[in-house]
Amino acid sequence: MSEPLNPFYIxxxxxxxxxxxxxxxxxxxxxxxxxxxxxxxxxxxxxxxRNDRLVCGLLNDKIGTGLITNVENDSLEMKVHLTDDPxxxxxxxxxxxxxxxxxxxxxxxxxxxxxxxxxxLINSWRVEKSFWQTPLLKEExxxxxxxxxxxxxxxxxxxxxxxxxxxxxxxxxxxxxxSKNSLCITAHPKSxxxxxxxxxxxxxLAIGPEGGFIDIEVATLKEQGFSSYHIGQRIxxxxxxxxxxxxxxxx
Amino acid sequence: MSEPLNPFYIxxxxxxxxxxxxxxxxxxxxxxxxxxxxxxxxxxxxxxxRNDRLVCGLLNDKIGTGLITNVENDSLEMKVHLTDDPxxxxxxxxxxxxxxxxxxxxxxxxxxxxxxxxxxLINSWRVEKSFWQTPLLKEExxxxxxxxxxxxxxxxxxxxxxxxxxxxxxxxxxxxxxSKNSLCITAHPKSxxxxxxxxxxxxxLAIGPEGGFIDIEVATLKEQGFSSYHIGQRIxxxxxxxxxxxxxxxx
Numbered sequence: 001m002s003e004p005l006n007p008f009y010i011x012x013x014x015x016x017x018x019x020x021x022x023x024x025x026x027x028x029x030x031x032x033x034x035x036x037x038x039x040x041x042x043x044x045x046x047x048x049x050r051n052d053r054l055v056c057g058l059l060n061d062k063i064g065t066g067l068i069t070n071v072e073n074d075s076l077e078m079k080v081h082l083t084d085d086p087x088x089x090x091x092x093x094x095x096x097x098x099x100x101x102x103x104x105x106x107x108x109x110x111x112x113x114x115x116x117x118x119x120x121l122i123n124s125w126r127v128e129k130s131f132w133q134t135p136l137l138k139e140e141x142x143x144x145x146x147x148x149x150x151x152x153x154x155x156x157x158x159x160x161x162x163x164x165x166x167x168x169x170x171x172x173x174x175x176x177x178x179s180k181n182s183l184c185i186t187a188h189p190k191s192x193x194x195x196x197x198x199x200x201x202x203x204x205l206a207i208g209p210e211g212g213f214i215d216i217e218v219a220t221l222k223e224q225g226f227s228s229y230h231i232g233q234r235i236x237x238x239x240x241x242x243x244x245x246x247x248x249x250x251x
Numbered sequence: 252m253s254e255p256l257n258p259f260y261i262x263x264x265x266x267x268x269x270x271x272x273x274x275x276x277x278x279x280x281x282x283x284x285x286x287x288x289x290x291x292x293x294x295x296x297x298x299x300x301r302n303d304r305l306v307c308g309l310l311n312d313k314i315g316t317g318l319i320t321n322v323e324n325d326s327l328e329m330k331v332h333l334t335d336d337p338x339x340x341x342x343x344x345x346x347x348x349x350x351x352x353x354x355x356x357x358x359x360x361x362x363x364x365x366x367x368x369x370x371x372l373i374n375s376w377r378v379e380k381s382f383w384q385t386p387l388l389k390e391e392x393x394x395x396x397x398x399x400x401x402x403x404x405x406x407x408x409x410x411x412x413x414x415x416x417x418x419x420x421x422x423x424x425x426x427x428x429x430s431k432n433s434l435c436i437t438a439h440p441k442s443x444x445x446x447x448x449x450x451x452x453x454x455x456l457a458i459g460p461e462g463g464f465i466d467i468e469v470a471t472l473k474e475q476g477f478s479s480y481h482i483g484q485r486i487x488x489x490x491x492x493x494x495x496x497x498x499x500x501x502x
Contacts, residue, residue, distance in 0.1 A: 017486045087484045110491045153485035197502035198448060233338045234404035235268045240361045240494055247498040251448035 016041050018154040019056045019066060020147055021080065032056075032066065035075045042076065056080050057156035086156045090115035090250065091202040093178060097124035097209035098163075099238050101134040105145055107239050112149025112159055114246050120178070122164045122171075124217055126209040137163060171220050179204035179225070186221045187245055188212060188228035195229035197248045205245060210238055267292050269405040270307045270317060271398055272331065283307075283317065286326045293327065307331050308407035337407045341366035341501065342453040344429060348375035348460035349414075350489050352385040356396055358490050363400025363410055365497050371429070373415045373422075375468055377460040388414060422471050430455035430476070437472045438496055439463060439479035446480035448499045456496060461489055 019042070025032040034042070042048045050068050056078070057063040063086050066078035098121045099107055111119065123132075135141060142161050150156060164170040182202040187195065189212050206213075206221055213221070218228055231244055270293070276283040285293070293299045301319050307329070308314040314337050317329035349372045350358055362370065374383070386392060393412050401407060415421040433453040438446065440463050457464075457472055464472070469479055482495055 110488070113485060113487055113491060114495075115485060152488060155485070234364060234366060234406070236364055237361070237403060240364060243491055243494040244365075244498040247495040248502040251499040251502045 016046065016151045017055065018063065018151050018156075019054050019078075020151050020156065021056055021058045021066075023058070027077075030079055030081065031069075031077060032080055033075050033077050039074065039076055043071075048076070054078070055154060056082065057086060057150075057154070058082055060157055062086070063154065063156060087115065087154065089117045089157060090246070091182075092116055092246065092249070093118040093120070093182065093202075093204045094242075095120045095122055095175070095178075095204060095206040096238075096242070097122055097207065097213070098127045098131050099209065100128070100131055101136045103237070103239050104131075104134070104136055107242055108142060108145040108161070109149040109152070110239065110243060111246070112146045112155075113153035114243070115153065115155065116246070117157060117159045118178075119159055119161045120164055120170070121161065123167045124209050125167075125214045126211045132165065167217060168220060171217075171224055175204075175221075175224050184221075184224070184226040185249075186213065186218055186226040186228040187231065187241065188218055189230050189235060190218075191228040191230045193227075193229050195231045195245065195248060198251050199249050203249055205249070207238065207242055207245065267297065267402045268306065269314065269402050269407075270305050270329075271402050271407065272307055272309045272317075274309070278328075281330055281332065282320075282328060283331055284326050284328050290325065290327055294322075299327070305329070306405060307333065308337060308401075308405070309333055311408055313337070314405065314407060338366060338405065340368045340408060341497070342433075343367055343497065343500070344369040344371070344433065344453075344455040345493075346371045346373060346426070346429075346455060346457040347489075347493070348373055348458065348464070349378045349382050350460065351379070351382055352387045354488070354490050355382075355385070355387055358493055359393060359396040359412070360400040360403070361490070361494060362497070363397045363406075364404040365494070366404070366406065367497070368408060368410045369429075370410055370412045371415055371421070372412065374418045375460050376418075376465045377462045383416060418468060419471060422468075422475055426455075426472075426475050435472075435475070435477040436500075437464065437469055437477040437479040438482065438492065439469055440481050440486060441469075442479040442481045444478075444480050446482045446496065446499060449502050450500050454500055456500070458489065458493060458496065 019038060021032055025034060027033055048068055050071050052068045054066045056066040062082040063084045064080060064082035066080040068076055068078050070077040094111060094116050146158055182204045183199060184204050186206045206226055270289060272283055276285060278284055299319055301322050303319045305317045307317040313333035314335045315331060315333035317331040319327055319329050321328040345362060345367050397409055433455045434450060435455050437457045457477055
């Protein structure tokens with residue numbers, strides 16, 4: 001939901017609003033060749049043609065445009081000109097009890113599109129042990145979801161995702177350093193206080209699994225300075241709650 | 252994400268946080284028999300036993316508890332006591348360009364869980380014609396998604412969903428009456444104004460398809476009093492944007 005970056009913007013359905021480039025795509029200083037997924041998506045969904053200009057960005061780097069100079073059967077070539085900074089990251093560190101695999105996939109994509117750059121996936125009493133076995137936690141799989149989120153939101157900066165399988169050790173030994181100088185919030189349905197809105201500073205936000213953190217976990221987080229807040233009377237799915245909380249905190 | 256309704260609350264994984272009853276489930280004034288989906292979910296996911304108490308609600312009516320008095324192979328019986336009002340509806344009328352089927356399903360469930368009670372699915376230039384053919388638009392299918400949303404958020408009041416296939420006719424002839432006395436907002440990425448937050452009044456919110464409403468549609472909405480706003484530099488998926496907007500407007 002954004003102003004097009006430049007006058008060459010082409011209306012694009014689905015979620016490749018930016019062509020994310022990597023260094024290895026470059027054949028010289030300014031020319032790239034695309035094959036595979038991106039090529040297929042651009043041809044079949046975006047229906048691009050020679051001389052079209054697309055919004056492009058280099059991974060963890062600048063954003064700009066690419067002029068399609070040649071289209072072959074299995075590849076296309078663009079001349080790119082990358083001049084602008086990617087959108088500002090959201091000053092939020094997300095500490096999330098590992099959701100079930102299908103939901104994990106969608107959450108990684110959506111929080112990436114919202115601009116979150118640091119995600120800690122942690123264990124918690126109500127996280128089913130089997131969730132830690134999912135191949136979706138492998139680096140290339142997480143990266144795939146993040147790339148979809150970046151392409152969607154026209155960003156280039158890949159989030160960092162950390163996996164922490166020991167709740168108490170993580171919260172007591174690592175979280176104090178991670179959350180230093182930030183507002184520390186535990187989203188907790190049983191809290192009596194409603195979550196603040198429109199905070200424009202760095203936040204570390206801890207969100208429990210379906211069913212919530214258990215009381216001792218909330219207490220352990222509280223010892224590290226995390227105050228707990230609810231976001232209303234309704235129980236929401238974790239994926240809905242994550243988006244609601246982020247939108248509320250930065251409204 | 253809510254305070255349990257009563258001390259008999261049982262931690263429940265997944266999304267049946269309330270057992271939604273219908274009049275036909277009652278075998279007398281206070282006893283119900285459940286079979287099929289709800290029975291299976293309660294047994295296999297929630298692992299309920301005789302003498303457990305569950306949060307229950309009667310469709311479009313009160314909420315309370317049910318005491319399981321008997322469990323058979325294919326059914327269970329509860330004695331229910333329904334005393335409380337369902338959570339307040341969100342004072343929001345959602346006018347949504349028909350999303351693609353998979354997304355439609357998730358959006359209906361999530362906006363129901365957020366408390367939206369009136370949804371107009373409308374056509375728009377960038378809505379693919381084929382989307383109107385999906386069986387997911389059939390009444391029983393929409394109802395299924397709404398029921399999941401109600402069970403998730405402990406609500407009983409089924410939203411009303413209307414399907415409007417003629418954009419201009421709908422906006423010019425019906426929308427003025429529908430949106431009367433409400434704040435009228437078009438979510439539009441190209442707008443130069445950021446969407447207001449923390450509005451606590453009735454809102455009619457129009458959200459376009461992937462790619463947004465086209466300019467003439469925004470203008471037609473504007474003629475009916477709809478001001479357009481963006482929600483930031485990032486382009487979001489419609490399902491993420493819907494949740495963000497609702498959370499922001501009622502933060």
